[in-house]
Amino acid sequence: MSAASHFSMTYREARDRFLQAARAAGARVNHHEHPLTGPGGEVLATDVARIGPKDARYILGIGSGTHGVEGYCGSGIQTALLSEGFGRNLPPDTAAIFIHAINPYGFAWNRRVNEDNVDLNRNFLDHTKPHPENPGYEELAEAINPRDLSPEAMAESREKMKAYAEKHGHPAMQHALSAGQYTHADGVQYGGREPVWSNRTLRAIIREEMGAAERVIFVDIHTGLGARGTGEMICTDPETADTFKRMKTWWGPIVRSTVGGGSISSDVPGSIPVCFAEELAGREVTSGGLEFGTVPIREVTVALQSDNWLHQNGGHKNPKAEEVAKTIRDAFYIDADDWKEAVTAQTREVCAAALRAFKT
Incomplete structure (x- = not known):
């Protein structure tokens, strides 16, 4: 089957396909059910599929749906990779963890934000301190x-x-x-005034699934910025940081830093890499957003x-x-086979390079 055949047009369809592919791949699956429901009364959940040993020292994580509606792309890619047997030949002592629909409410309701109108990728900060000004x-x-x-x-x-x-x-x-x-x-672009459900849930998943790891690479799939079908690996650390240097070594010129204006993304507070760094303190953590272009920014x-x-x-x-x-789905998801094949191929290459990095 082509990669494009694994993409969906609703959250319910995307979740069903992902879970079927995960079980067929022999993954261990956990569900984190959201307190609200979808447009048709369906269950909403952040689902986790794990391939590899529970105590793996090396973990590659692949996330989708941090920005709700962007989950159409990320879910399709995750399902395609699982269906292709991506996790069949992992390096020793390595696990692949697919985190599906990090913001399931936004995904199901075709919103980029969550049930509180919060942009999740602005919510991972210390809310006891003064919030950033804009x-x-x-x-x-x-x-x-x-x-x-x-x-x-x-x-x-x-x-x-x-x-x-x-x-x-x-x-x-x-x-x-x-x-x-x-x-x-x-x-x-409201960042919220306290940790929202998806923030708390993702932190729990990281602790549960990745707490025993020594090295973690997390690839969070996003859409909406850049040229159609072209990917950029966004690093939130400056180019002088070890994280950026590792990413550049593994993935080459697609890696750009938000610090200093080199990325298509602005330098934003409270993004997912902050969460991984905090929950996995003391480990080698490399977390970035793989952003694919859709339509013009206007x-x-x-x-x-x-x-x-x-x-x-x-x-x-x-x-x-x-x-x-x-309107918003079409801005963040291109329902065309060439686009779907392109974003899947690039993610496949990024993930393969990440697994090779664990051997060094």
Whole structure:
């Protein structure tokens, strides 16, 4: 079967395919059930499939759905790898762990954020300390979150953001829009004020599944930034850090650091690598986001704005709910075989290189 055949169009379908592939591959499967349900009343869960010894010293983790709707891509890749027998010939003392739908609510409801409107990849920080400030977001809050989706309101939003970019530069504009904010709970890129369910659950999974490991590599699959079907391995450490140097050795030019502006991603607080570093302190941990491009950034921005507007105006009960859900899904998932084959092939290569790294 082609890799494209393992991708799905709903969370329920994606979960069923993933679990079937995991069991067929002989994986040990654990379920972490979410307290809420999906659009059809279905169970939501973060599922974990493990191939390899329980006490493995070396672990390769592959994650999907940190940003909900981006799970369409990550789940398809995970299912394809399992179906291809990726874990059949692991190096000695090594395990492969697939963490499916880290944010199952966002995945099921076609949202990038979770049930609390929280961007999970901005939530992994110490909430007892003052939260990071984002003055650019504060200045642009009304433009980023337009009053409605009329052509006039969206045009006004674009003009305000364009003026900000012309004054401060495009990196500053991207930072304002995507670096997270902790003051507008109903706004885009909200990081939350406390650890959310997916944060707590992922930490528990890391402790349970990876606590005995000496070396851990985690590849978190994302979409939405960059050229169509092209992957970048995002490192949140500076280029002088050992983590970046390891990643560069293993994966070459696709590795870029968010520190200093070399990445397609802004340097954001509270992302998943923080979680892995904290839960596996004292071990060699290499965690990065494998980001695949979809559509032009302007379309991605409109999708996020539309989704947030819907959230503030009735959510799934709004007559525009189905239209907006399709808009955001199409911004983060390309339903085309060539794209699916390309992202799977690149992930396959990244994971193979990670397993080779354990031999050195």
